[in-house]
Amino acid sequence: MSQTDPISDFLTRIRNGLQADHDDAVIPASKLKIEMARLLAEQGYVESYSVEPGRVGQNLRVTLKYTEDRKPVIMGLQRVSKPGRRRYVAAGEVPKVQGGMGTSIVSTSHGVMTGHDARRSGVGGELVARVW
Secondary structure (H helix, E strand, C coil): CCCCCHHHHHHHHHHHHHHCCCCEEEEECCHHHHHHHHHHHHCCCEEEEEEEECCCCEEEEEEECECCCCCECCCCEEECCCCCCCCEECHHHCCCCHHHCCEEEEEECCEEEEHHHHHHHCCCEEEEEEEC
16 A cells, blocks of 8 residues: 655655755655745745756755754654644644744645644644644
C-alpha cells in the first residue's frame, strides 16, 4: 500500500535541506505548497521561494534561511493533518505553537493562512502543519 503525501514530502525536503546545509530545496510545485512557501517566507522561516518550470510541471525552489553562525532558522517542521487522519480545527481552537513562538499553517475556505491570522479572521480549517 503506497500512499504518497506531497505535503509531508515538501516538509521533509526542507528539513533534509537544512540538515545537509544546502542553500535551497527544490520540490515539485502545487498550489498548496506554493502557498505554504509564501507563508514560510512571510513569517521569516525561509529566505525566499520561486516557481520554475520543471521537466514535468513546475518546481518550487525554496531558498533556506540560516542564522549568522549557519544554524537553521527552522527548528522543527511537523505535519499535523495526514491523509489517513485529517485534523480540522474551529477558529477558536487553532493551537499556538511553542507558546506563540512558532506558526501553525491552516488551510481555510479563505485560503492558506497562519494560525494567528485564522484566529483573527474567525475561520477554522484543516491544520496542515506546524513550524517553529
